[in-house]
Amino acid sequence: MTRPALRWFAPVAVAAVVAGSATFAHVAAAEVGAGSLPDITAEQLVAKVAGAIGTPVSGIVTESADLGLPDLTGIGSAGGLSGAGSSSLLGLASGSNTARVWFDGPSRQRVALLSTLGETDLIHNGTELWTWNSSDNSVSHQTLPAGHEADSTGGVGDGSPLPQALTNPAAAAQMALKLIGGTTTIGVDTTKVADHAAYELVLTPKGTGSLISDIRIAVDGSTYVPLRVVVDSARTGAAALTIGFEKVSFAPIDPAQFAFTPPPGATITSHDAALGHGIPTGLPSLAGARVVGSGWTSVLVARPGSSAASGTSSGLPGAIGAPKTGATRTAPGGASGEWGALLRSLPRISGSWGSGRVLAGTLFTVVIADDGTIAAGAATEGVVTAALAH
Numbered sequence: 001m002t003r004p005a006l007r008w009f010a011p012v013a014v015a016a017v018v019a020g021s022a023t024f025a026h027v028a029a030a031e032v033g034a035g036s037l038p039d040i041t042a043e044q045l046v047a048k049v050a051g052a053i054g055t056p057v058s059g060i061v062t063e064s065a066d067l068g069l070p071d072l073t074g075i076g077s078a079g080g081l082s083g084a085g086s087s088s089l090l091g092l093a094s095g096s097n098t099a100r101v102w103f104d105g106p107s108r109q110r111v112a113l114l115s116t117l118g119e120t121d122l123i124h125n126g127t128e129l130w131t132w133n134s135s136d137n138s139v140s141h142q143t144l145p146a147g148h149e150a151d152s153t154g155g156v157g158d159g160s161p162l163p164q165a166l167t168n169p170a171a172a173a174q175m176a177l178k179l180i181g182g183t184t185t186i187g188v189d190t191t192k193v194a195d196h197a198a199y200e201l202v203l204t205p206k207g208t209g210s211l212i213s214d215i216r217i218a219v220d221g222s223t224y225v226p227l228r229v230v231v232d233s234a235r236t237g238a239a240a241l242t243i244g245f246e247k248v249s250f251a252p253i254d255p256a257q258f259a260f261t262p263p264p265g266a267t268i269t270s271h272d273a274a275l276g277h278g279i280p281t282g283l284p285s286l287a288g289a290r291v292v293g294s295g296w297t298s299v300l301v302a303r304p305g306s307s308a309a310s311g312t313s314s315g316l317p318g319a320i321g322a323p324k325t326g327a328t329r330t331a332p333g334g335a336s337g338e339w340g341a342l343l344r345s346l347p348r349i350s351g352s353w354g355s356g357r358v359l360a361g362t363l364f365t366v367v368i369a370d371d372g373t374i375a376a377g378a379a380t381e382g383v384v385t386a387a388l389a390h
Contacts (some may be wrong), residue, residue: 036197037221040185045199046177049217051175055225056104058257059194059248061167064096066240067141068361070342092166098246099167100271108258112166123257132260139268169243173217173226176203183207183295193218193227194245209383210296211235211363224252233362240362292387297379299387304372310342343368349381 040048056067092113100112113120118134131140166172179202180186201217211234218228228244262268290300346357349367356369358381363385366376375388 008363014202015019017332035275036229037190037199037351040188042188042378045188045201045224046180046186046220049173049219049226052224053170054105055250056253057225057248057250058102058253059231060246061101061102061169061243062096062246063092063099063243064164064239064241065092065094066236066238066362067093069093070233070345070359088275098342102253102257103168103170104253104258108253111258121260123258123260125260128260130260130262132262132266135330137263137266139262139266140271141268141285142271165244166241166243169217169226169229169245172229172243173219176215176229181295191218193220194248196227196248197221198227205296207297209379211361211365212296212378213237218244220248220250223290225250231363236362239354257287283373292375292390293383295379297377297383299375299377299379299384301373301375301387349385351385351389353385 008289032348066251098114102108102110107124107126109122109124111122113122120134121130121132123130123132127144127146128143129142132138144248183206185204185206187204189202191198191200198218198221201214201219203217204215207213213232213234216228216230216232217226218226218230220227225248227248228242230239230244231241232238233240281340283333289300292299292301343357346359346368354369354371356367356373359366359368360381364376364378365381366374367372367381367384367388368390373388375384377387
């Protein structure tokens, strides 16, 4: 929550990574050992995946998302989302996408999102973070603070949590496995990804209220690098998010892949890491975020802070409250422009917590109260509004 971009893509991140806590399900050796892979227990496989996260990997990743989001066309530019190629990045939240990727540990990653009209590249090399959009030859540059080049999941600064979460199966898998504990059952199966024999960890929630029916993590049978993550929706009974390699290589990566020089004639925009690069214009910033509940039905609740559009404070004394006397807001939380129009199009709901708008996706529910408070979780509307009231 210290990364502004992640605040607004929290529903997507929650959908990709919430796995709660887990109980390991022991699978019969004849089942797991089918094919060319030796027998392995769930506990052993989880340990091997954790130890393989830093393995160099490159190839072609395909991503498909059916998250139940409204049309985001034009939001990247009209909404003022910081960074070159913002529309392409928002496009990861719906439809099908293809990317060429190179992941070489926490300090070097490169993602090239491919489209019919060109590509959007994100290059992280040490403290340097670049984004380049070929369609208009625009470049965004950010220098990251020393010692904060990347977090343990591969997300870089404020600039790339979305593409890392949706283009790197290893990052998505690691984030999910961090939350394993007593509210999840884990089984082991076998599958095949990118012509590689693979184990498949199947994480299934116990209890009710989660919109995720299971998360399936395919793991290469020899390197134990995650090759694919599939998140199934309890609401639709189908896969809502799939991130996986179509082609993959574990060979050492040439460092030149992470060197970037802006092309001639490029329009370059520099961002100060301390200024919250990644907040879309027209959306308020958030503060005081806290988690209500635990496991698969945990809900993130955050109150509004200063407005990213106007620089004014909401004046809220706590996590939930009322706007200042006389304040005028065109959308929940004071959002304006394209983002405000998007929020105004959502259905209205009300309860003991107050009133606001609800975005009900295939894997998540987000409630935006009229006072700007946001509650988001991979859970049903009843669970999320209960957390908001709490």
